Amino acid sequence: MEVNTQSVNFNVEKELLNFIQKKMDKLDNFYDRVIYSDVFLKVQNTSDKENKIVELRVHVPGDEFLVKKKCKTFEEAVDSAADSLERILKKRKQKLRAYI
Numbered sequence: 001m002e003v004n005t006q007s008v009n010f011n012v013e014k015e016l017l018n019f020i021q022k023k024m025d026k027l028d029n030f031y032d033r034v035i036y037s038d039v040f041l042k043v044q045n046t047s048d049k050e051n052k053i054v055e056l057r058v059h060v061p062g063d064e065f066l067v068k069k070k071c072k073t074f075e076e077a078v079d080s081a082a083d084s085l086e087r088i089l090k091k092r093k094q095k096l097r098a099y100i
Contacts, residue, residue, distance in 0.1 A: 001028055002036040010043055016074055023082040027058070031089035035059045041074055056081045060092070 003024045005017060024037050040055040050070055054077035058065045067084045071077035 001025055001034050003039060004036065005039045005041070007041040008043070010041075012041060016041075019075055020078055023078055024056075027082065027085060027089060030086050031060065031093050033060050034089075035061065039078075044070075052077050054078050054081050056085055058085055058089070060089075063092070065089070065092075 001024055003021055005012065005020060020039055024039070027034060027037075036059055038055075038057040038059075040053075040057075042053040042055075044051040044053055050072050052072065052074050053068065053070050054074060055066065055068045056078075065085060065088050067081045067088070069077040069081040069084070071080060
């Protein structure tokens with residue numbers, strides 16, 4: 001799956017990009033019609049420890065899913081958002097099977 005990653009106001013390390021790619025590739029196991037995905041990484045300027053924001057947008061034929069998570073680390077946020085997307089894609093697949 002093609003993953004477009006954008007970071008706002010900072011540079012992303014190679015390890016984080018590889019982690020994101022692995023997580024997004026696992027989504028193909030649950031729903032194989034994913035066209036591409038966009039990942040937005042942001043750091044919020046607050047004194048909060050949970051200031052890392054990750055937005056995952058997945059494009060499938062005829063629809064688009066968006067999940068936004070805020071956590072202490074980007075890895076934790078990507079992991080949490082990928083789990084949410086996994087549930088969403090499984091539901092989508094179940095609905096499509098009901099119509100066949």
